[in-house]
Amino acid sequence: MNRIGILAQLEGLIRDLFDEYQGPVTEDLSAHDVEQWDSLGNVQFVVLIEKTMDVRFSTEEMASLSNLGELMTLIERKKSL
């Protein structure tokens, strides 16, 4: 899957989980921009990604991501292993 495909999938999950957020979903988007994306929301989001994309994240990875772009790079790396 390419970056555009990954971003589209993540956008679907974000629109679902953080349904109050109306702004654009780009690589720059971070938890700070989305009111519902709190610490527990982050866990839900990442576990949803694990389930839909068949990848696994460590707790450190979950906590250290600063925006969607970084998350996408991590997913790409995991997918190419």
Place this chain on the structure above:
Amino acid sequence: MIDSSRYPALGKLLDGQLSIFPEHQSYLERRFADADQAHLELADQISDLITRIAHDHLDEIFEDYKWLTGVFVEEEVYFRRNGTYRLSSFEDAERTVYVDPVYMRKYMNGLLASEVWWHNHTNAIGFYKETFLDCLPGSSRHLEVGPGHGLLLYLATQTERCKSLTAWDVSAASLTNTREALSAMGVERDVKLEQYNIYDAPDGEFDSIVFSEVLEHLEQPLEALHVLRKLLTQDGRLYVHAPVNSPAPDHLYLFRTPEEVVSMVEEAGFDVVETRFYPILGVPLERARAFDLGISTLVVATPSEGA
């Protein structure tokens, strides 16, 4: 973030917590962003109590809260991945948590701070005071099972309505925390603190019973409610606080909806007088239900006729 001149105890606590846990700034900003005056006043009162309970180790409480948020995230990851709590047997919870005084102290300290940093916990204290303690008949013989950090028990010591005060806990380490808290608060009344597992409770008769954040720690919660039913007088009052979908290192029984808690209380022979459902992080109840988020479920009940 808040007006410290109006809410001085809360302001001081926020400054202290943020100096130790600056990463929590944006969470705490959101936490208090929509709070109305009544909620801020309550948070200020609780902050004052926490400051006094903490006495000379407030920084330790801030550190332990920071630690606990990390522990909760780990548990949340497990819960979201597997759809169950990590532990299922009391022996495991006892071995890893209850008998370890260092762990227990950190845990109770962290939970104490959560009473003001978590929206649902602050609201639960408000409900406990207004709808339970302030409505008890005078001269109640009062029992709390699982007092932990002691905040609820302390509030009970402050009302004339409680004529006698008893607390039981399975964990000696936890009872030590409770004892220290009461002594730091300068409580001079006689409070009986005894080590009992709820399933091995001695005979007794009480007019008010508090069971806050204990039900989900049990393998057989319904049986424990039956025990409480036997201990409570016919016109006595029971207060239960049980969280739904809330993973923690020692939570065993997974309630998936607030209604499951309420109907278990009824099944044990109680009539429900009042309920409140407070979702975690102050999210709307519909959202909490839709995404299986944590919901603090509060129930005040009284024994059913003939039960």
